Amino acid sequence: MTRGPGEVVVTGVGLAVPEAGTPEALLRRTACPVTGPAPEPFDTAARIGRRGHRYKDRATRLALCAALEALRNAGLIPSDGEEVTVPGDTIGVVASSNLGNLDTACLTAAAIAERSAVDLSPMSLPNASSNVIASWVAIRHGLRGPNLMLCNGATSGLDAVHWGATLVAAGRVRRAVVIGVETHNAVVEDLLGRSAGELLDGAAAIVVEGARWAEARGARAVAALGPYERRAGLGGCVEALLPDGAAPGVWFTPERYAEGPAGAVPVPGAVPRYDVTDAVGRASGALGVLQCAAAVGWLARAGAGAGADPEAAAGAGAGAGAGAGSAFGAAGPGAAPDPVPAFRQALITSGDDTADAVAGLLLRPTPDRRPPHPARAPLISMECSR
Amino acid sequence: MSQLVTGAGAVASVGDGVDEVFRALCAGTSGLGELRGFDRERYRTRHAYEIDDRPAPGTDLPGRATDWLLRAVGEAAAQAGLGEDLSEVPVLIGTGLRELRSAELAWRDGTPFDIGRLHFGTALRERFGAVRTHTFSGACSASLYALALAADLLATGAEDTVVVAGVDTLTESMYGLLDRVNSEPPDRVRPFDRDRRGVLMGDGAAAVVLRREEPGAEGRALGRVRAVSMNCDANHVTAPDPQGIARAVYEAQWRADVKPGDIDLVLLHGTGTQLNDAAEAAAIAEVFGREVSGPLMTAIKCMTGHTSGGSGLLSLIVALESLASGRVPPTLGLAEPLPEAEAFRFVREEAREDGDLRVAQIDAFGFGGVNAVAIVERAGR
Numbered sequence: 001m002t003r004g005p006g007e008v009v010v011t012g013v014g015l016a017v018p019e020a021g022t023p024e025a026l027l028r029r030t031a032c033p034v035t036g037p038a039p040e041p042f043d044t045a046a047r048i049g050r051r052g053h054r055y056k057d058r059a060t061r062l063a064l065c066a067a068l069e070a071l072r073n074a075g076l077i078p079s080d081g082e083e084v085t086v087p088g089d090t091i092g093v094v095a096s097s098n099l100g101n102l103d104t105a106c107l108t109a110a111a112i113a114e115r116s117a118v119d120l121s122p123m124s125l126p127n128a129s130s131n132v133i134a135s136w137v138a139i140r141h142g143l144r145g146p147n148l149m150l151c152n153g154a155t156s157g158l159d160a161v162h163w164g165a166t167l168v169a170a171g172r173v174r175r176a177v178v179i180g181v182e183t184h185n186a187v188v189e190d191l192l193g194r195s196a197g198e199l200l201d202g203a204a205a206i207v208v209e210g211a212r213w214a215e216a217r218g219a220r221a222v223a224a225l226g227p228y229e230r231r232a233g234l235g236g237c238v239e240a241l242l243p244d245g246a247a248p249g250v251w252f253t254p255e256r257y258a259e260g261p262a263g264a265v266p267v268p269g270a271v272p273r274y275d276v277t278d279a280v281g282r283a284s285g286a287l288g289v290l291q292c293a294a295a296v297g298w299l300a301r302a303g304a305g306a307g308a309d310p311e312a313a314a315g316a317g318a319g320a321g322a323g324a325g326s327a328f329g330a331a332g333p334g335a336a337p338d339p340v341p342a343f344r345q346a347l348i349t350s351g352d353d354t355a356d357a358v359a360g361l362l363l364r365p366t367p368d369r370r371p372p373h374p375a376r377a378p379l380i381s382m383e384c385s386r
Numbered sequence: 387m388s389q390l391v392t393g394a395g396a397v398a399s400v401g402d403g404v405d406e407v408f409r410a411l412c413a414g415t416s417g418l419g420e421l422r423g424f425d426r427e428r429y430r431t432r433h434a435y436e437i438d439d440r441p442a443p444g445t446d447l448p449g450r451a452t453d454w455l456l457r458a459v460g461e462a463a464a465q466a467g468l469g470e471d472l473s474e475v476p477v478l479i480g481t482g483l484r485e486l487r488s489a490e491l492a493w494r495d496g497t498p499f500d501i502g503r504l505h506f507g508t509a510l511r512e513r514f515g516a517v518r519t520h521t522f523s524g525a526c527s528a529s530l531y532a533l534a535l536a537a538d539l540l541a542t543g544a545e546d547t548v549v550v551a552g553v554d555t556l557t558e559s560m561y562g563l564l565d566r567v568n569s570e571p572p573d574r575v576r577p578f579d580r581d582r583r584g585v586l587m588g589d590g591a592a593a594v595v596l597r598r599e600e601p602g603a604e605g606r607a608l609g610r611v612r613a614v615s616m617n618c619d620a621n622h623v624t625a626p627d628p629q630g631i632a633r634a635v636y637e638a639q640w641r642a643d644v645k646p647g648d649i650d651l652v653l654l655h656g657t658g659t660q661l662n663d664a665a666e667a668a669a670i671a672e673v674f675g676r677e678v679s680g681p682l683m684t685a686i687k688c689m690t691g692h693t694s695g696g697s698g699l700l701s702l703i704v705a706l707e708s709l710a711s712g713r714v715p716p717t718l719g720l721a722e723p724l725p726e727a728e729a730f731r732f733v734r735e736e737a738r739e740d741g742d743l744r745v746a747q748i749d750a751f752g753f754g755g756v757n758a759v760a761i762v763e764r765a766g767r
Contacts (some may be wrong), residue, residue, distance in 0.1 A: 048524035054390045088620060089633075098504060102489055108491035108559035117562035125563040126623040126753060129482060130523035135754025138620040144630070146620035147756050151484055151523040153505045159520055163535065171536035172616070187493055232473075240421045271649065311474045357517040 008165040009221035011214045011368055012074025012176070012207035013293045015067035016044050017200075017280050019329040023222075023297030026204075028292055029279035039105035042202055055123040059100035060136050062203040063181040067093075067137045070177055072206035075219050077141070084141055086217070088104045092145035092167045092176035095134035096152060096160035098285035101127050104189040129178025131179060145173035150285070155230065155359035156180075156254065162228040162361070164208045175209035180289030204289040206296070222296050225364030228346060235347060237358040238266035247271050248347035248362070250298050252291040255282055257352060267347065274298075288350045288359065295346035295363045302344075303365075387541045388642075390597045390607040390765070393468070394703045395461025396588035397454040398690045399435040403461060408707040411574035411715035412737040416689045417576050417588060422699055424558055431564070431571035434556055435588030435691025448488035448499040452509045454591035455479065455553040463549065466595035472514035477549040478536050479506050479521045481526030481753065482694035487557045497568075506553070516549075523695070525752025526655075527616070528552060529592065530698035530760055534614035540598045550695030551593035560561075561587055575692065576719035577656030577685035577728045578663045585657045588691020592699040600684065607765040609706040612745075613641035619755025625661050631669035634757035635749070639673070642761035644745060651708060651746040653701040655691050656685025656717070666749060667726035681747070682740065684733045688718040698750030702760055705746040709764040712741040 013023050020026040041117035044053070044061040048068060053061055071077040076084050076091070084091060104127040111120060126132050131149035137146050146167055150160040157180035163177035181203035184196045192199070214221055231237035234254065242248060251273040259265050267273070276290045277283050283290055344365055351358040396403065399417025400410035415749045417435040423446040423686060426432050463472060492499035502508060505521035524531045529552025536548035563586065565571065572583035596611065597603060604610075605699065615638035619630030639645065655666055671678050686704055687693075694702055708714045714733045723730060748760040 044655055081411045089659075090616065093618070102486075102493075105483075105486045105557060105559040106436045106490055106493035108562060109557070110494045112428050112558055113425070115496060117565040118430065120566045122563065122567045123672065124559075125567055128557070128560045128563050129525050130484060130486070131482075131525045131752070131756065132527075132753050134524075135618075135623050136754070138618045138754070139623060142620045144618050144620045144633075146531070146534070147524070147754065148535075150520065151503060151505050152519075152521045153507055163520070166535065166538065168705040170542055170662045172538065191489060192491055230518045232511075270571040356502075356519065 005194050005210040008168050008225045009211045009214055009220055010206050010223040011072040011219045012295050014066040014069025014073055014205040016042050016062045017202035023293045027294045027297035028077045029273045030276045033278045038197055057127050058183045059097055061132050063133045063179045064140055066203035066205035067177050067179050070207050074207035077354055088142040089144040091143040091176040092173040093134045093138050093143050094148040094160045094176055096150040096156040096285040097133055097181045097189045098151055098156055099182050100133055101130050104128055109267045154355040156285035158350040158359040158361055161288055161292055165225050168210045175207055177207050179205040180286035180287045180354040182284045198282055200283040200286055202280055204293045206292050214288040221366040222367045223299050224364045226364050228361045230357050230359045232284045232352045234358045235266040239361040240358045241362055242342055246342035248345050249343045250346045252348040254349050254352040255287055279286055291348045294349055298346050299365050337345045388610045388612045389540050390603055391535055391594050391609050391689040392597045392607050393462040393595035394464030394608055395458035395593040397457050398702055399437050399588055400689055401701045411686055412688055412713050414716055414736055429565045433573055434586050438693050448491050448497055451485055451553050455506055455551055456513050458591040458593040459551050462593040462595050470514055472516040475549055476512055476518040478517045478532040478693045480532035480552040481523055482525050482528055483557050484523055484555050487555050490558055493577055519531050524756055526694050527698055527750035527752040527756045527758040528695035530750040530758035531616050534598050534616045537614050548596050550596055552699040553591035554694035554696050555589050555631050556587045563685040573587035574719055575658040575687045576722050577658045577688055577717055579720050580722045580724050582658045585659050585692045588693045588707045590693035590696050590700055592696050592703055604765055609765045610762055610763045612758045612761040613638055621755050624753050626665040627755055628665040628668040630755050631665055631757055632672050634759045635673045638761050646674040649681045649747050650743040652681050652683045653748045654683055654685040655749040655751050656687055664726055678730055679729050682714050682733055683730045684714055684717045686715055702748045705748050705762055709743050709746055712739055714738045
C-alpha cells in the first residue's frame with residue numbers, strides 16, 4: 001500500500017460556509033442537518049473586504065476567505081494582519097475546484113456568439129484559466145512555493161490534501177494551504193442538472209505542515225495525516241486503508257452515499273458515519289477538504305481516549321489495534337512512528353463506485369492530544385439540542 | 387536524484403506521434419492555419435495552430451482534447467513496454483483548460499457532454515484501466531509541474547513508474563479574451579522577435595513515462611530528467627515576473643547540480659507575447675550571466691502555437707529528441723531579437739546539426755505566475 005507521507009500534520013483549518021464557522025460547528029451541522037429556509041450566503045466582504053476583489057469570481061473570493069482563516073488558525077498570519085510571518089517560499093498552495101470557472105468559460109463563449117470578442121471585458125481574462133483560484137491565494141499572501149490546482153472530479157478535494165502533503169514530504173515546501181471550493185450559478189446548475197439549493201456555495205481550507213516545522217515554530221497540530229489511497233471502488237479503497245475490516249472511529253462517507261445491504265458496505269455498521277454534504281450541499285471538488293475540516297472537529301471532540309461512539313470503539317478495539325499495528329507500525333520512510341489504533345482515526349472517503357475512482361484518507365489524533373480524555377456520549381445525543 | 391524517460395508520445399498540429407512531430411519541426415513545418423472550429427467573423431484574430439480533425443470547417447466536437455491525450459499516453463506507454471494496462475501506474479495530467487471547450491459547447495449549443503468528463507480520469511480508466519489519475523489545471527506550466535510531482539514520487543520511493551501527460555485545445559473563451567487584449571491581432575507566433583504581436587493558441591498533447599533509475603534500464607531510455615523546479619511569482623494574475631522566473635531557472639539548475647555553462651540547449655517558453663518574452667529573456671540573461679551565449683536556444687511555439695498546459699512537456703520531448711539526434715528545430719519568424727535576447731544563440735530559419743548536445747533546459751510559465759523549469763540530459767553518456 002502507499003504509505004502516508006510521514007510526519008505531516010494539520011495545523012490550521014478555515015471555513016467559508018454559511019453557519020459553520022469552525023470544524024466543530026461543521027461537524028454539528030453534519031450530524032444534525034438543519035431544516036427550514038436556506039441560510040444566507042457566506043458574506044466574503046465581511047472577511048476579506050471589497051477592495052481589490054471586484055473582478056474576482058465568487059469561487060476565488062470564497063477560497064481567499066477560507067485560506068485566510070486557515071493561515072490565521074495555523075498561526076502563520078497574525079489575527080490582525082494579512083502577511084505571513086514565515087518566508088513566502090516555504091508555503092505552497094493546492095486548490096481544488098471542478099466547477100469554479102465554468103461560468104466564465106461558458107458565458108464568454110455565449111457572449112462571443114451573440115456579439116463578438118471585441119465586446120468582451122478584458123478583466124475576465126484571468127478567470128478563463130482554471131488555476132485562477134490558486135493564483136489569487138498566492139498573490140494575496142505572497143506564497144511563492146509550488147502552486148497547484150486540482151480539477152480531478154469527485155475525489156479532487158481529498159487528492160488536493162494528498163498533494164499538499166506530498167509537497168511537504170518531498171521537501172518542496174515546509175507547509176501548504178489546501179483549499180476546496182465550489183459555487184453555484186446558472187451555468188453550473190444547468191450543466192449539473194441540479195438546483196442551487198442542492199449545491200455548495202462555500203470553501204474549506206486546511207494547512208498541512210511538516211511536523212518538525214510546526215514544532216519548530218511552536219504551532220499546535222490538530223491532526224496527523226495517515227495514509228491516502230486512490231482505488232477503483234469504495235470497498236477496495238477502505239480495505240487498503242484499514243485491512244481486515246478494522247473499524248475506524250468515524251466514517252466521513254462519499255457524497256450522498258446510499259448504504260446497500262450490510263455485506264456490501266465496507267465499514268462496520270456500528271461506526272458513526274457522516275455526510276458533510278447533508279449540511280452544506282453537494283460539494284464536488286470541495287468535498288475532501290470539507291471532510292478533513294469536519295474530521296478535525298471530530299478528533300477535537302472525541303479526544304484521544306475514546307472514539308465518538310464508545311460502542312464502536314469497544315467493539316473494534318482489540319482487532320483494530322492489531323490491524324493498525326501491522327499496517328502502520330512497520331519501520332521505513334513515511335511510516336508513522338507511533339501506531340494509532342483504528343478506532344481513534346477518522347476515515348474519509350470521496351467518490352463512490354460510479355466515479356472514476358475512490359480516494360480515501362485517514363486522519364489521526366496528534367501525539368500531544370493522545371492523553372485520554374473521558375469517553376464522551378455520542379455526538380448526536382450531546383449536540384442536537386443546540 | 388534523476389529519473390529515466392522510457393517512453394514518449396505526442397500529438398500536435400504539425401503531426402501525429404513523436405517522430406512525425408519532431409521531423410516536422412526540424413523541417414520548419416508550421417501548423418499555422420486559419421481558424422477552423424470557431425466563427426471567424428467574431429474575432430479580429432483569424433489564425434491558430436489547430437489539429438485538423440473536425441468533421442467539417444466551422445463545426446466543433448466535444449472530447450477532442452481527451453482523444454489526443456489518450457493517443458499520446460498510448461504511444462508513450464507502448465514505447466515504455468507498459469502496454470495498455472495502467473491500472474497500477476499513477477497518471478498525472480497537466481492541462482490549462484481541461485475539457486472546458488466541451489463545456490462551452492454543451493452549455494451554449496446543447497451539445498451532449500457528460501460534465502463528469504471535464505477531467506480526464508474517466509477516459510483514462512476506460513482505455514487503460516488507470517485509477518490513480520490526477521488532472522492538474524495549472525495553466526501553461528501544468529505539464530512540467532506534473533513532471534516535477536512525478537519526479538518527487540519516484541525520488542521518495544513511493545513509486546517506480548509514473549506516466550506524465552499534458553493536453554489542451556483552444557477554448558472559445560480563452561481565444562476570445564486573448565483576442566480582446568491584443569492591441570493588434572497576431573497572424574503567427576514570433577517568439578523573441580522585436581515585432582512580435584502576441585500569442586496564438588495551439589492544439590496538442592504530450593506524454594512521457596518516467597521510471598526510477600535502475601541498472602540496465604538506461605540502454606532503452608530516451609533520456610534522463612535531472613531535476614524540475616516549480617514555484618509561483620505571487621505577483622500578478624496574468625503578467626510574468628522576471629524575478630520569479632529567474633528563481634525557477636536557478637532552482638532547477640541547482641537541483642540538477644549543473645551550472646549555466648553545462649547547458650547545451652534551452653527550449654524557451656517563448657510565447658511571442660510582449661511580456662513573456664521580455665521577462666523570460668531578462669531572467670535567462672540574469673541567471674546565465676556570461677554564459678548566455680553558450681547554449682543553443684529555440685522556441686517551438688512558432689510552429690505548434692501555444693499548446694498551453696501541454697506545451698512544457700512537448701518542449702521536453704523535443705529537447706530529448708534533439709539531444710539524441712543532435713538536431714535542433716529553428717525558431718521561425720525571428721528576424722530581429724528583442725534587446726534583452728540579443729546575446730542569445732538562437733537557432734533560426736532552419737534546423738541546426740550539432741552532434742554533441744548533452745544537457746538541455748526546458749522552460750514553462752503560466753498565468754498566475756506558475757513557473758516550472760526542467761533539466762534533462764542525453765541517455766547513454
